[in-house]
Structure formats: structure tokens, C-alpha cells
Amino acid sequence: MKNLSKIIILILTVCSIQVSAQEKLIDRVVATVGSGVILQSEVEAQYAQYLLNRGEPAADIKCRFLQQLIITKLLAQQAAIDSVEVTESEVDDDLNSRMRGMIAQGGGQERVEAFLKRSLLQYKEEMRPVVAEQLKAQKFQRSLIQKITITPLEVKKYFESLAENEVPNISTQVEIGEITIEPELTKDEKNVFKERAEKYRQQVLDGTDFGTVARFYSEDKESAKRGGELGFAPRTNYVKEFSAMAFKLKEGEISPVFETEYGFHFLQVLQRRGEDVNVRHVLILTQPTQASLDRAKTKLDSVLNLVKTGKMSFSAAASRYSDNKETKFTGGMVIDPRSENRSTIIAVENLEKEVFVAIDPIQPGEYTESYQYQDPRTGKIGYKFNYLKTRIPPHRASLEQDFATIQFYAQEDKTRRKMSEWFEKKTKTTFVQINEDFGSCDELKIFSKSNLEDVAVNGN
Structure with a gap:
């Protein structure tokens, strides 16, 4: 199962793959997957996108691209069987996002069109069926993953199964709150x-x-x-x-x-x-004026004073005054955006730099002074102060202290195993034939029926 587990990482990320279109000078089948085929031009399209993103030229990269295309094809074919559909607007949104990314990465629309040897409008229409297939694969994949749940007992068993050198080392973690005030214009x-x-x-x-x-x-x-x-x-x-x-x-x-x-x-x-x-x-x-920024800071400083003097609890002040919609109703506590279980414990390396600098000198139970910030997503400027509730020093993971982190790893492990099982079953019941030109690709040997039998029998 080890070989299968390696490529399941690709299955879990395959639908974020960026695909481009190269002029179809080569039009031959390089792989047959069930009732569908993959053309040489599709592999070349992946390679073109790779080069456009400033990747280093390398022939073996094409092996990985063909593997990704086969995985997508398998997922999309099952999606069709399960009547998974995507709307025209979903396809348009994805295509438009790709266009923007290509223009940004390729140095402008004219350069991208010269590289592709076609207009972006023409490229967009050519890519419509490819993107629709990828989105169906993504939707089906999500439906599989959403069904995979994990119990506290499974988390415990997973942790106990880890070898000594597999137990993760946890860096410094914190629990922080914040109250923000955005400037209001007259x-x-x-x-x-x-x-x-x-x-x-x-x-x-x-x-x-x-x-x-x-x-x-x-x-x-x-x-x-x-x-x-x-x-x-x-x-x-x-x-x-x-x-x-x-x-x-x-x-x-x-x-x-x-x-x-x-x-x-x-x-x-x-x-x-x-x-x-x-x-x-x-x-x-609308841009804040200096006067509006001054008013925001004055208001925030008054809130900070209420909290520091004990006249109002931090959670009550956040609920009443904070302009941060994400923390206003969590008592001001910041949720780790990388956490699927809405954990408030955050590794310090995942903090924004300005937040880390603000909380670094203070102790748990203390508050920072108010400071100006800029939201990295929206560009909005305002003022905030932070509350440091907990600081956990670096340590080896334990079930008692790091349950949420271990649960995340256990969930990932179970997802990989379940997807491996699905993928092995699907590959055994789907005709897959690969052109001999790709016969030396290690990434593609997993699709060989004889290799799958070896995997099942020997557990390699």
C-alpha cells in the first residue's frame, strides 16, 4: 500500500492543478482510461503551464503530469456515474481565475497570448470542457472526503501507533484574542x-x-x-x-x-x-483620512482602558465594540484558519508578523498596546490590540495537550488510507493503458495490473 499512499497525496490536491493549452501540434493518445483518452497535447499543455510559471525544463516532469491527468480522469468518470454536475457559472469562475493567474504570472496578457499562440478568449473556450471535468472530479472527491469522520478513540489509536521518531515536535503555540476598530468616514x-x-x-x-x-x-x-x-x-x-x-x-x-x-x-x-x-x-x-484614523485609535484606546481596568471583560468588549466580524462572536478569540475543528491554538509561525511582534514581549493574561494594521486580504487599514491568553512552549506532542493537532494528523492519515482503498478498487476495475513512450515513468507503474496485484499480495 505504500506506493498507493504516495500518489494519494496527488489525489487530494489534483483539482488545484493549473492547466494550460498548447497548440495541438501532436494529437495522439498517450493513455486510455476507461471510456476516455488522454492526448499528448494535454500533457504538453501541463508542461507549458509549468514553464510559464518559471519551472525548470525537465522531461520527467511530464510523467507526473500524465499521472495527474489519469487521476483526474478516474475521479471524473466516477463523478459522471454518480451524476455529479457543475454549473456554467462555476466553470466560468474557475476559468476567469485561471486567466487572472496566468496574466499575473506570465507578465501580462500580450505575453501570455504570444506564448500560447492564441487569444485568451480562444484559450478559454478550448479549456472549458477540461475545466468542467476537473471541477466534477473535485466535487466528487470532496463528497468522498466529507464522509470520512474520525472518533476520539481512533485519534488515540493513531497516536499510540506512532513510533517514537514519528511523534511530532510542536513549536511554540499561543491563544490570542483581538479587538479591532476600523476608521469611519464622515x-x-x-x-x-x-x-x-x-x-x-x-x-x-x-x-x-x-x-x-x-x-x-x-x-x-x-x-x-x-x-x-x-x-x-x-x-x-x-x-x-x-x-x-x-x-x-x-x-x-x-x-x-x-x-x-x-x-x-x-x-x-x-x-x-x-x-x-x-x-x-x-x-x-474609500480610503481612510488621517482624521478618521485618529478617531478610530481614540475609540480603541478607550476600549483598551475599559478592559485593562477591569470595567469590562475582554469577551464582552469584543462582542460590543470590535469590527472584526470573524472574532466578534467568539469572545474576541482568533480561530486558526488552518484548523478544520476551529481550534484557537495557533503555532506562532502561522501568525501575521505584526501580531507576533506585538504579543512577543507580553505575558499570558496581558494586553498589547493599540497598533495600526492592514488586512492582507482586503487591504483595509485600522487599529487593533491583542490579548494573550495562553503561550505553550515547544514540546513533543502529547494526546492530553495537543489533541486537536493529533486529530488533524489522524484525519489526514485516515483520509489517505480510505482514498487509497477507493483508488485501488477503481484502478482494478477500470481499463488503463499507457503509451510505451511513458514506460520508464516510475509514477505510472502503479497503473499496471501486475503491479497492483503485487501491491495487494506483498503490501509493498
Whole structure:
């Protein structure tokens, strides 16, 4: 089972694979998987994407790409049997995300199109069936994994089965809380940004091309590169003010300027398709003024004083005053984003640098001073202070102290084993034939029927 376990790591990540399209100069079958085939051009497409991402040229990389394609094909074929479907909007969203990534990594749209020897629009249509298959495989894979649960007894057995040198070493961990205050603009301060949006909207109404205005002036940098276009999406993809406007207008109609949590927008509906809509927009971000930042810090300092003097508990202050929607209702405690069981215990290496610097000098039970921060996801600036509840020094893992961490490893181990079992069964009952040109690839020997029999008999 060892060989199978090695490739199950690929199964668990296969649907995040980036696929590109190379001009189909070679059109021969390199693998047959059940009722489907994999072409040489598909392998070359993977290799092209690898090079585009600045990978080092290496012939053996193609072995791994063919292995990934076979795995995807097996998962997708079972997805079809189980009637797993993906929507057009899901495919569009994935394709648009890929386009953005390729443009960013490839140094701009023109360079990418020159590399692919086709327009991105043509590439997008060519890749539509490939992406649909990958998304079906991903959906089916998730359905399998979601059924795999683990009990406390299984966690205990897993830990007891580890050899001495397999017991993980745990680095310093902390439990921290935070209260954040975001700057609020006055009506007059907001009007500066609203008037800019109104000015650009008027340019469009006066005849300037919407896409040109978006490319030059929109502060949604990603969509600005595409003339403001966002692609097909359901209303749930957007904040309520944006979706309300997008689904109210007729095709071609231009909205008035409106406000969301991000700033001031105006948009144009390009096309509707069922419950999905494709729009383009111009966004003017609202930026905090120094006066609004000063007001935020003053407010946060007063909250910090309430907590430090014992006039209000930290959890009550977080619930009442904090602008952090993720921690406001957890008593201010930060949840480890990498944890599937919503653990509040976080390894210090996973903390944002500014948080680590703030809490490093204080002791458990103490609070940092207020400090300015910038959200790495949204770019928003505000003020926060942290509460250090617990600091756990480095140690060898124990079931009593590190149950959540061990549970995570046990869950991963069980998932790998269950997926190995599924994969072995599927491969035994599915015809897989690989072109002899790939006969020297160690990664592909697992698909040999004789090798599978050896694995089953000898446990290698």
C-alpha cells in the first residue's frame, strides 16, 4: 500500500492543478482510461503551464503530469456515474481565475497570448470542457472526503501507533484574542470619493467607452485589466448592495453610483444567463483620512482602558465594540484558519508578523498596546490590540495537550488510507493503458495490473 499512499497525496490536491493549452501540434493518445483518452497535447499543455510559471525544463516532469491527468480522469468518470454536475457559472469562475493567474504570472496578457499562440478568449473556450471535468472530479472527491469522520478513540489509536521518531515536535503555540476598530468616514469625507465615481460615470454617459474608463480609473485592479468585466456569477457572489443593483438592471443599462463596504461603484449589465449575470464595473475605493484614523485609535484606546481596568471583560468588549466580524462572536478569540475543528491554538509561525511582534514581549493574561494594521486580504487599514491568553512552549506532542493537532494528523492519515482503498478498487476495475513512450515513468507503474496485484499480495 505504500506506493498507493504516495500518489494519494496527488489525489487530494489534483483539482488545484493549473492547466494550460498548447497548440495541438501532436494529437495522439498517450493513455486510455476507461471510456476516455488522454492526448499528448494535454500533457504538453501541463508542461507549458509549468514553464510559464518559471519551472525548470525537465522531461520527467511530464510523467507526473500524465499521472495527474489519469487521476483526474478516474475521479471524473466516477463523478459522471454518480451524476455529479457543475454549473456554467462555476466553470466560468474557475476559468476567469485561471486567466487572472496566468496574466499575473506570465507578465501580462500580450505575453501570455504570444506564448500560447492564441487569444485568451480562444484559450478559454478550448479549456472549458477540461475545466468542467476537473471541477466534477473535485466535487466528487470532496463528497468522498466529507464522509470520512474520525472518533476520539481512533485519534488515540493513531497516536499510540506512532513510533517514537514519528511523534511530532510542536513549536511554540499561543491563544490570542483581538479587538479591532476600523476608521469611519464622515459624509463629507465620503463625498470626495463619491464625486470621483460620479465624474467617471458621466464620462461613460457622454460617450467614452466603459471598458476604457474602467482600465484607466477603476481601483478594482484585477477587473480593470479586463475593462471592468467580472464574468458570469450568481447573486450570492457579491455583497448585497452590488447584487441588488446587478440583478435589477436590464442588459446594457448603466447603474447610478452606489456604495458598498469597499467604496463607490457604478456598473453595466453585459448579459444574463439564467440566474447568473455578467457585469462590468468601476470601483473607487474609500480610503481612510488621517482624521478618521485618529478617531478610530481614540475609540480603541478607550476600549483598551475599559478592559485593562477591569470595567469590562475582554469577551464582552469584543462582542460590543470590535469590527472584526470573524472574532466578534467568539469572545474576541482568533480561530486558526488552518484548523478544520476551529481550534484557537495557533503555532506562532502561522501568525501575521505584526501580531507576533506585538504579543512577543507580553505575558499570558496581558494586553498589547493599540497598533495600526492592514488586512492582507482586503487591504483595509485600522487599529487593533491583542490579548494573550495562553503561550505553550515547544514540546513533543502529547494526546492530553495537543489533541486537536493529533486529530488533524489522524484525519489526514485516515483520509489517505480510505482514498487509497477507493483508488485501488477503481484502478482494478477500470481499463488503463499507457503509451510505451511513458514506460520508464516510475509514477505510472502503479497503473499496471501486475503491479497492483503485487501491491495487494506483498503490501509493498
